[in-house]
Amino acid sequence: MSAMPFGRAEAPALFRYVLRLGDLSLVLGQRLGEWVGHAPALEEDLALANIALDLVGQARLLLTYAGDVEGLGRDEDDIAFLREHGQYLNPVLAEQPNGDFGQTIVRQVLIDAFQLELYERMTASTDESLAAIAAKAVKEVRYHLRFSRNWLVRLGDGTPESHARVQSALDALWPYTVELFAEDELDRTMADAGVAPRLPDVHAAWARRIDEMLAEATLVRPKDRAHSWHGKRGQHSEHLGYILAEMQHLQRTYPEARW
Amino acid sequence: MNLARDDRRPAVDLRLSLAWTALASVEDPEIPAVSIVDLGLIRCVDLRPDGTLEVGLSPTYVGCPATDVIRDSVAEALRDVGVGQFVVTTVLSPPWSSDWITAEGRRKLKIYGIVPPEQSAPSMREVLRNLKPVACPRCHSTETECVSEFGSTPCKALHRCRACLEPFEYFKCI
Numbered sequence: 333m334s335a336m337p338f339g340r341a342e343a344p345a346l347f348r349y350v351l352r353l354g355d356l357s358l359v360l361g362q363r364l365g366e367w368v369g370h371a372p373a374l375e376e377d378l379a380l381a382n383i384a385l386d387l388v389g390q391a392r393l394l395l396t397y398a399g400d401v402e403g404l405g406r407d408e409d410d411i412a413f414l415r416e417h418g419q420y421l422n423p424v425l426a427e428q429p430n431g432d433f434g435q436t437i438v439r440q441v442l443i444d445a446f447q448l449e450l451y452e453r454m455t456a457s458t459d460e461s462l463a464a465i466a467a468k469a470v471k472e473v474r475y476h477l478r479f480s481r482n483w484l485v486r487l488g489d490g491t492p493e494s495h496a497r498v499q500s501a502l503d504a505l506w507p508y509t510v511e512l513f514a515e516d517e518l519d520r521t522m523a524d525a526g527v528a529p530r531l532p533d534v535h536a537a538w539a540r541r542i543d544e545m546l547a548e549a550t551l552v553r554p555k556d557r558a559h560s561w562h563g564k565r566g567q568h569s570e571h572l573g574y575i576l577a578e579m580q581h582l583q584r585t586y587p588e589a590r591w
Numbered sequence: 592m593n594l595a596r597d598d599r600r601p602a603v604d605l606r607l608s609l610a611w612t613a614l615a616s617v618e619d620p621e622i623p624a625v626s627i628v629d630l631g632l633i634r635c636v637d638l639r640p641d642g643t644l645e646v647g648l649s650p651t652y653v654g655c656p657a658t659d660v661i662r663d664s665v666a667e668a669l670r671d672v673g674v675g676q677f678v679v680t681t682v683l684s685p686p687w688s689s690d691w692i693t694a695e696g697r698r699k700l701k702i703y704g705i706v707p708p709e710q711s712a713p714s715m716r717e718v719l720r721n722l723k724p725v726a727c728p729r730c731h732s733t734e735t736e737c738v739s740e741f742g743s744t745p746c747k748a749l750h751r752c753r754a755c756l757e758p759f760e761y762f763k764c765i
Contacts, residue, residue, distance in 0.1 A: 471765045
């Protein structure tokens with residue numbers, strides 16, 4: 333067990349923070365998995381499935397660690413499959429529907445760039461476990477972003493039809509990005525302890541990177557709106573329930589089932 | 592890797608070298624041409640003070656389904672050669688890099704038809720720049736193209752040679 337910068341009493345804060353990261357990966361991985369067998373071409377099917385696999389891998393490490401921090405003996409499967417709707421702490425962007433391929437790509441670019449900037453900084457975390465997970469994950473996230481970015485440019489700077497579709501997906505998903513960077517007490521506590529990077533720093537780097545990509549893709553960055561989503565506090569859109577119904581079906585029907 | 596030799600305890604030496612022999616016989620389930628030692632997945636073979644032999648194993652990709660198979664194969668191989676009490680642990684830090692594939696591993700990959708990785712890509716900038724053509728492992732032409740950035744396993748991309756028209760896989764730099 334690696335050193336934790338917190339006393340036992342404060343462990344729940346770290347537990348909730350790790351859940352935010354792990355649930356983002358888990359829910360997005362589950363979403364991408366819906367594409368398997370349905371993507372526009374075999375290569376894209378393979379890519380989305382591979383990215384989903386990496387994300388579920390991140391979730392396994394993070395949720396296992398969350399269980400260790402919590403100290404109640406829950407493992408990755410207990411945490412992934414036996415929590416209720418309001419106990420998932422992913423930002424709401426991750427659970428938004430796949431839509432068409434363009435909308436999936438837009439959601440992916442926004443989250444890949446967020447994970448890249450977050451994990452690159454988290455490699456210097458005072459929490460050894462999170463630093464190790466971040467260092468491992470960021471290597472894979474770079475390849476995710478290369479894929480999603482290349483498609484964003486290809487579709488945005490493509491035909492009038494593809495351009496219109498990704499611009500409209502961007503307009504629809506942009507409001508959800510505000511939550512990624514809405515810093516709350518928990519984010520500040522983690523940053524003060526050196527566990528997590530400061531969200532405003534992550535935001536600035538993310539915005540620069542997104543602006544570059546949007547310019548290349550000839551897309552227009554929508555205006556920021558007031559923040560109205562609180563997935564990080566367990567308040568979700570209607571979509572999460574449907575994801576959980578499918579994802580948890582087996583564990584709920586056959587409790588403690590194992591492969 | 593800690594292979595500290597202690598002349599006063601030849602039994603220790605024997606267990607460590609037995610363990611390494613066993614590990615070198617474990618193939619990667621997805622790429623049977625190379626062993627897990629060739630791939631640089633074994634991070635340590637140590638003896639704990641209580642006499643338990645510890646083998647530290649790194650995953651290539653966090654979600655790679657082969658990881659569990661490899662762990663089971665390692666345990667089986669260690670049992671078969673009789674190294675005594677052992678434990679297989681997961682080592683995440685520092686993260687596994689394709690740079691750790693040995694020269695022997697690279698040679699075997701190439702013969703198998705998989706182009707070994709060139710050098711690791713430590714930044715986003717380099718990953719984006721990393722799209723230069725890869726030479727075909729069969730005819731060595733550099734007239735090749737990337738067909739799919741993600742291949743049949745998390746660690747590989749799919750390419751095609753325009754000269755000999757054969758598809759081939761490229762081990763990604765990570």
